[in-house]
Amino acid sequence: MWNPHTEWQAMSLMRKAALIALVVIAVSxxxxxxxxxxxxxxxxxxxxxxxxxxxxxxxxxxxxxxxxVAFFGIGAYSTAILMQPGYDWNFFATLPxxxxxxxxxxxxxxxxxxxxxxxxxxxxxxxxxxxxxxFATVVPITGGSYGLSLPPNTSSIFFYFTMLIAAALAxxxxxVLLERSRxxxxxxxxxxxxxxxxxQGINADRVKIEAFVLSAVIPAILxxxxxxxxxxxxxxxxxxxxxxxxxxxMVLLGGLGHIWxxxxxxxxxxxxxxxxxxxxxxxxWYLVFIGILVMLVVLFLPxxxxxxxxxxxxxxxxxxxxxxxxxxxxxxxxxxAAKESIDERP
Amino acid sequence: MEMLxxxxxxxxxxxxxxxxxxxxxxxxxGVLDVIDLAVGMWVVSGAYLAIVLQQLYGLEPLVILxxxxxxxxxxxxxxxxxxxxxxxxxxxxxxxxxxxxTFGTQLVLRGGYLATxxxxxxxxxxxxxxxxxxxxxxxVPVVRVAGFGFALxxxxxxxxxxxxxxxxxxxxxxAQNKESAGLMGVNVKRMxxxxxxxxxxxxxxxxxxxxxxxxxxxxxxxxxxxLAFFVVVLAGLGSVLxxxxxxxxxxxxxxxxxxxxxxxxxxxTVFLVLFAVLLLLPNGxxxxxx
Numbered sequence: 001m002w003n004p005h006t007e008w009q010a011m012s013l014m015r016k017a018a019l020i021a022l023v024v025i026a027v028s029x030x031x032x033x034x035x036x037x038x039x040x041x042x043x044x045x046x047x048x049x050x051x052x053x054x055x056x057x058x059x060x061x062x063x064x065x066x067x068x069v070a071f072f073g074i075g076a077y078s079t080a081i082l083m084q085p086g087y088d089w090n091f092f093a094t095l096p097x098x099x100x101x102x103x104x105x106x107x108x109x110x111x112x113x114x115x116x117x118x119x120x121x122x123x124x125x126x127x128x129x130x131x132x133x134x135f136a137t138v139v140p141i142t143g144g145s146y147g148l149s150l151p152p153n154t155s156s157i158f159f160y161f162t163m164l165i166a167a168a169l170a171x172x173x174x175x176v177l178l179e180r181s182r183x184x185x186x187x188x189x190x191x192x193x194x195x196x197x198x199x200q201g202i203n204a205d206r207v208k209i210e211a212f213v214l215s216a217v218i219p220a221i222l223x224x225x226x227x228x229x230x231x232x233x234x235x236x237x238x239x240x241x242x243x244x245x246x247x248x249x250m251v252l253l254g255g256l257g258h259i260w261x262x263x264x265x266x267x268x269x270x271x272x273x274x275x276x277x278x279x280x281x282x283x284x285w286y287l288v289f290i291g292i293l294v295m296l297v298v299l300f301l302p303x304x305x306x307x308x309x310x311x312x313x314x315x316x317x318x319x320x321x322x323x324x325x326x327x328x329x330x331x332x333x334x335x336x337a338a339k340e341s342i343d344e345r346p
Numbered sequence: 347m348e349m350l351x352x353x354x355x356x357x358x359x360x361x362x363x364x365x366x367x368x369x370x371x372x373x374x375x376g377v378l379d380v381i382d383l384a385v386g387m388w389v390v391s392g393a394y395l396a397i398v399l400q401q402l403y404g405l406e407p408l409v410i411l412x413x414x415x416x417x418x419x420x421x422x423x424x425x426x427x428x429x430x431x432x433x434x435x436x437x438x439x440x441x442x443x444x445x446x447x448t449f450g451t452q453l454v455l456r457g458g459y460l461a462t463x464x465x466x467x468x469x470x471x472x473x474x475x476x477x478x479x480x481x482x483x484x485x486v487p488v489v490r491v492a493g494f495g496f497a498l499x500x501x502x503x504x505x506x507x508x509x510x511x512x513x514x515x516x517x518x519x520x521a522q523n524k525e526s527a528g529l530m531g532v533n534v535k536r537m538x539x540x541x542x543x544x545x546x547x548x549x550x551x552x553x554x555x556x557x558x559x560x561x562x563x564x565x566x567x568x569x570x571x572x573l574a575f576f577v578v579v580l581a582g583l584g585s586v587l588x589x590x591x592x593x594x595x596x597x598x599x600x601x602x603x604x605x606x607x608x609x610x611x612x613x614x615t616v617f618l619v620l621f622a623v624l625l626l627l628p629n630g631x632x633x634x635x636x
Contacts, residue, residue, distance in 0.1 A: 113624055291457060302435070
């Protein structure tokens with residue numbers, strides 16, 4: 001079992017300081033910056049969570065999902081529908097409902113599709129996203145293409161903290177499950193070699209479905225919060241394929257399969273997208289921009305921005321290839337470390 | 347009854363176009379081992395090329411077809427090596443990265459067209475094939491018949507190329523096993539680039555036809571990708587004959603859904619059928635092990 005105390009003791013002083021600084025800044029932020037930056041920070045928290053969820057299925061389980069927006073939309077619509085006059089649910093009570101629907105759907109979809117090669121899953125989820133959007137457009141309960149309004153709540157601090165807590169919880173849960181538990185080892189083993197993982201007695205189908213459900217629940221909860229935040233949703237705003245596109249770019253930019261990659265990518269790209277909108281207005285050239293970004297990252301920086309930081313897999317391999325040879329002992333240590341880590345992700 | 351026959355005829359005519367789109371797609375999938383997520387955007391690209399050329403020079407779609415083939419063949423020839431490079435790289439997850447790469451090209455194309463042409467649907471006009479044929483109570487627009495005819499011609503030409511020429515033999519060998527094909531003297535990298543160029547060129551041509559039958563906007567590209575993928579899955583990966591049958595099935599299915607349920611339900615139905623196919627026949631109609 002994971003123990004926060006040992007985790008804390010094992011951290012270097014630098015990391016402890018960075019973590020404390022991050023927490024202090026995150027908690028105090030809305031009290032010393034204006035509403036504009038609070039809104040940006042809320043957006044970054046949401047996108048960090050969304051990118052994280054996409055990273056779970058793509059970076060950790062090795063299946064690329066192009067329909068992740070479906071789960072976001074399901075969460076948003078569940079909250080919106082249950083908060084309509086007539087149902088009048090409490091906001092926090094609606095979030096688990098959306099999460100349960102999204103998780104159940106992910107299990108049902110994943111069961112046949114995750115047994116097949118990744119390309120099937122990619123297009124299957126893409127078709128799911130489109131199908132859900134069509135569904136939301138034609139079914140009366142969602143308000144069709146017109147959409148739904150929610151009871152307004154203008155407290156930006158409320159949304160900042162709700163979003164922050166949800167994203168932070170998602171992060172802690174994913175960190176513990178994927179980096180500090182047997183489940184994480186199983187998921188990565190299945191990704192790296194499914195046959196070898198099965199030989200070790202891992203139920204690969206089940207592990208993949210579990211990972212997919214985990215990655216579907218997070219966007220559903222964030223979608224619910226988002227719906228209450230923007231107070232008016234329609235298929236164009238919460239089921240737009242642009243949402244999936246952004247998740248993909250954020251994760252690839254930050255670092256695929258790395259726990260902190262999505263947060264880094266989300267912070268950077270969300271900031272860039274706001275700047276882009278401020279510079280050029282709300283144009284579709286943005287799609288061209290993120291498309292080129294994806295292509296460049298895939299071609300030249302496949303492990304994302306986190307691979308630029310010192311002491312990562314890429315750097316260790318580079319050292320192994322081009323490192324100095326006269327310091328034999330240190331070198332052989334590094335070679336061993338590099339060999340060990342070649343099969344790992346950064 | 348007449349309505350049913352009318353629907354079936356319409357469906358078959360559209361199905362021919364889907365066959366033309368999917369056959370290059372399945373070929374490039376078999377050889378490069380990458381699903382090109384931009385396939386629908388290449389269709390849309392072909393349509394937009396035709397629209398632009400028509401506005402500038404007033405050309406007939408028939409004349410635009412070879413231009414589209416050469417133009418998009420060149421585009422594919424430039425893009426192919428990049429995809430090949432990503433696919434054969436020693437990244438941690440090369441297949442996934444290659445998918446992400448084509449996703450990027452798809453985004454660039456979609457964003458570019460949205461910014462240039464907007465959401466307004468546009469159509470390629472034709473004077474040569476205008477009018478409607480009436481035949482035993484069924485009415486068929488001539489342009490659909492012509493589109494079907496050209497799509498069929500394209501398909502037959504490709505099949506002849508694949509099964510009766512030496513490069514075709516090399517491509518089929520590569521689809522089965524790249525390493526062995528390389529040992530037999532096939533230049534795998536060059537042939538992969540060639541196949542990708544051929545596929546993009548063919549899809550661009552099919553796009554010209556698609557653009558004269560249906561109106562085009564950048565959003566439908568996504569739809570075409572999903573439909574092409576549906577055809578390939580239903581056919582069974584790498585099966586050319588399966589594509590012929592599956593394309594026609596999709597056309598008929600789409601026509602039936604549009605007439606009896608409404609156009610809004612197309613993708614939902616397609617998705618449900620896709621789901622059922624993956625569940626019951628994961629190897630598709632051709633039943634070849636993948």
